[in-house]
Amino acid sequence: MIRSKKWIREILSLAAVFGTAFVVGCADDNNEGAFNAPQQGGQCLNANGCGTSNPKVSSSSMYPYSSSMDIIQIVTSSNDTIRDTIINYLPPDTALRWIGQSALRITEISPLNLDWFDEEGNDPSWVEIYNSSDQDVDLEGYTLVENLKNLRKWVFGRDVLKAKSFRVVFCDKKNISSVAIADNGDRHTRPHTNWKLDKNGGTLYLVDKFNGIRDSVAYPELTAGLSWGIVDGGYWKYFEKATPEQPNTSKSYDEIVPDADMSGLKSGFYNEAFTLNPPSLAEGVKLRCTTDGSVPTENSPEFNSPKRIDHSVAFRCAAFKKGALSSKVTTRTFFVDEEAVKMPIVAISVDSSFFREHYIKTKCDAPRGCADSAGLYADVEYPIHVEYFEKGSSTKDGSTWEKDAGISLMGGYSRLNDKKSVSIRLREEYEDGSINYPLFETRKGVNDKYKSFNLRNNGNRYVSDYIEDAMGGALLEGTSVDYQRSRQVVVFYNGKYYGIHDMRERFNKHYVETNYKIDANSVNFIKHLGQEVEASNGTTDAYMNMLHFVAANDFSGENNANYAAAKLLLDVGNLADYMAAEIYMHNGDWPNNNVRAWSAPEHPWKFMVYDLDHGFDWMWGVNNGEFSQSNNMFAWIKKGGGNKPCKEEGCFANLYNQLIKNPEFKRMFINRSALMFNSYTNGKNVEKIVNAMVATIDDNEMTRDLEKFKQNERYYQNSCGHGFDKTGSCLKTWASSRDSKVIEEYQEEFGLSGMATVTIAASGSGSVLMEGATLPSKEFKGKFFVGNPILLTAVSAGGTFTGWSDGVTDNPRLVEPKEGATFTAQFQ
Incomplete structure (x- = not known):
């Protein structure tokens, strides 16, 4: 039976298998021979035509909202002949076709999930599937894909979806197909695809093991936290509050208001007060704005007349319309009559509650101390907008780049300072999930993709200098030891000056991805907090097994089999370089603390220098007074650092203490240490890097910063005397004397003559x-x-x-x- 070569849709009531009705779609004569599948969510399939902003699916019975007949959809072959056979039981090599069993439906999609977490505490994108039948459905062999060119890209493993039940599938490239769903609905057992949802919109396909497409949904571009779901009557709408594995009963919207055109309003520096004129808006749309860093709501003041800007401010606006979701927030930071800034600027717009509940606190307000101080030590992440001005106040045509992101406090006791360290995370839930821009001069143009960065208050060195920790890491460029690249910037919050900060790379799985081109999801990333070991990605299992193996075995003698095995577990050359660097820097807050390491498939454990504040002549508060400038580093390492003995469980120092008994490692360690002292960790290199870093900090900015944060010069004393070291002269003086002392330590430790x-x-x-x-x-x-x-x-x-x-x-x-x-x- 041949039909005309146009898109047609017919409803055929057939008393066939399961008493199902069939919707039949015919091929387009402009695409003869191609696969033309009607799409449930993004293309209207009803006979009344399309064009509505809330398309309706063809099924009249889907989901728990209505109860008429099931529908199976069939697409014709290339010659436009409607097939009149039931194809549920064709063999697996059957050509791809629509058969649409309505019992299984894609019912909600969240490309930028904010608050539904997986087993690792992450918030990946997800797709919800509903089984509307009265029978359980075995999903094994089914595929959920975003591209029909690779139909078997991701396949369900063991997974039974119970009758009248939901299943969320996380879409984050973790590739976990077989699950065992707990009766209590524990989401820790949800499957994960090996692909991600496209936040810009796309199409999803649920395909059975016989290549029959059971359902497909086209979804639009969605902003963070929104979902695209089906409602009673079969219409797809926007949800401001997602409802994973629950009926879609929360408030829904037909449309999202387009962004208001604010291209004529540029962020930047203005010599004097000026007037802003509101942009033109469509009928029924209102532009509402805030000036306190908060996200505009429908109750925020309306921007419908000229507004005078006479002080520095974060100006944030969103468009609103009755019955629709608001537009994205547009942020402009206006610096009015502000002092000229010759350094890069990071301008952050954030809700004032971030300051009220966290940032302004400088005392531990918990009965048991700082660790329980809810506001100060709670790593709560706030949504922000961040703007970057590469040339400071001279930056033209607005900011150099801008992104939506998240912010949280970071650090230990340095949180007590008036100026605090913060972490900036560029999650996909906020916007792009990364920036492609050379934040740092080192390796510029090579590793320029970042998913996060820190703005550091210089930690314990807050009272002594601007650059010690960053300089210590920079000494290691060209070695096997990972460190955090840095640059000095000036920070403004909601238009207010907050002084000089150290912008730093952030150590996490994305650091490895950026610098080694290794998939972040394959990375194990661990850190030592005292003798406790934690994993910020992956698990600690392999790391602890490595520690236990080294601690428990004999490494003495030539051609040692245990040493050969250890070289498969950790990068021994990297360990040698890492130890030499920490020894040279005379770091007293190590090795019983501040150890970071990562591994990945075919990449044994590598160590990274982290938090060098207690090196380079730090004089007080180191390991409860156990450490001083007179300490011999080898004696310090042998005891494990600190005032607790080095036990096998979680003791990093055991790696060195055990491996140094092996003659091959000992020879290699001494020679690689010599290379480090020749070319990297020495007074000449310290002077070079100190001078280069200090040159990037404007003298006027130092004066302004030290005036705002006066406690910088209150009480610190080092071997150079009292006061804040603006020029890094104390670092250079200490390093010049350290060169000979570290050689003496090696000669004494290993009985070397010269x-x-x-x-x-x-x-x-x-x-x-x-x-x-x-x-x-x-x-x-x-x-x-x-x-x-x-x-x-x-x-x-x-x-x-x-x-x-x-x-x-x-x-x-x-x-x-x-x-x-x-x-x-x-x-x-």
């Missing part, structure tokens, strides 16, 4: 690794500890290795460090 200058080079297309480490230059000259052989490995870069300059052809090889010795790998 240092010898050795040249390691390569000629032709190749390079040389020293104990597995990449050298800073092709011809490297440095000092090494006499009596400790050096392992050299020639690595070809296209050339053929022909031997060493002294005639030896072994590769790799061990060499003795002697004064003036040269070892050149030759390549042809």
Whole structure:
């Protein structure tokens, strides 16, 4: 039976399988041979035509809201012949087709979920499926996909959806298909797809194991917290409050008000007061605005006449219309008669409750101390709008970039300061979920995608200098040790000046993704809080197993099998570099604290320097007075740091204390330490980086910052004397004396007699690794500890290795460090 080549829809009442009715869609003659599937949510299928903003699905019986016949949908073949067969039981290789069993329906979609959490406390996007039948449905073999080009991209595993029940599927690339739903509805057992919902809109398909499309829904672009769901009568609408695994009975809306055109209102610096004129609006639309950082509501003042701006303010507006959801919030920060700022600016707009309930507190108000202080130590995240001005007050045409994001307090006792450290998270729930912009000069243009960053008040160094912690990390650029890149910025909250902050990379799974191009969801990320180990992503299992293995086994002797096994668990070269760096910096708040590490498939554990505030001549409050500038770092490590003995459970120091018994690790550690002292952690490099960082901080900004936060200069004392070190001179003085002291510590610890200058080079297309480490230059000259052989490995870069300059052809090889010795790998 051939139909005309136009889109037609007929309802055929058939007394067939299950007594179902059939909706039949025919192919379009402009797309002959293509698969043209009517879409439930984004394309109207009813006979009365389309064009409404709240499309109605073709099914008259779906979901718990109505009770007429089921509908199965069939699309014709390429020759436009309507199939008159029932295809529920065709074999698995059957061509893709619509059969639509209405018992299973996609009923709600949330691309930017804010408050329904998965088993790890995350809030991924989700899709809700409802089983309207009186029988349980086995979903195993079904697929839920967003693209028919890859029909089996994600397949349900063991999962039975009970009669008259819902199932939420999280869409976050975690790829968990088999679940065991608890009777109490525990959402920790929900499946996760291996793809994400597109916040800009898309189409979803629920496909059975025989390639029959049971349901499809087209969904529009949605802002954070909204969902797209079906209501009684089969209409799809916007929900301001999502209802996962519940009937869609919350208030719904037919449309979202378009954003008001505020392109003529630019954020930036204005020399004097000015007048804002309201933009033109469609009929029935009202623009409502706030000036206190809060998100506008339908009760906020209406912006319908010229408004005079005579002071710095965060001006936030949204468009409202009766019966519709409000538009996105547009934010403009106006700096009026503000002092010129020559540094980058971060302007944050946030509800005043963030300050009232958290930021302004400077005392622990809990009976048992700071840890229980609900306001000060509660990591509550507030939605914000952040604007960045790269050239400070000279930035033209508005901000350099702007994003919706989240903010929360961070840090330990530094939260007691008037100026607080905060974390800025660019979650997908707020907007894009990331920024692609070179926040930092280091590796600019290489690793420029960020999903979060910190604005740091300099922690314990709040009272002493601006740069110590950032400088300590920057020393390690080019080594195997991860650190947080940084830059100094000026921060404004709701148009008010809050001084100089240290903008920093944030350590988390996204740091690994940005810097190593490894999927963030595959990363285990751990931190030591004292001797407690926590995972901020993944689990602690593998890390604790590694600690236990190293603590429990013997590593002495050559060709040690336990050491070979340990090298598969952790990056021993990275551990050596990391230990050398912390030893040089003389960090007293370590190794019993402030340890960070990550791993991923095929990437053994790597360590990262974190919180170096108690290094570089810090004089007071270190580990309850247990640590001072006279401490020998090797003795400090052997006891595990602090005043508690190093126990196997959770004791990081055991890694070094055990592995140093192995002659291979000991040799490698001493030589890689020498490389660190030659090229990275030394007084010359400290001076270079201190000078560079101080040069980025404007003198006028220092004066203004120190005036606003006067406690900076109250009581700190170091070996340089009292007062705030604006220029970093104390850091440079300390480092210049540390160079010789750290060498003395090594010589005493390992019984070494002196240092010898050795040249390691390569000629032709190749390079040389020293104990597995990449050298800073092709011809490297440095000092090494006499009596400790050096392992050299020639690595070809296209050339053929022909031997060493002294005639030896072994590769790799061990060499003795002697004064003036040269070892050149030759390549042809």
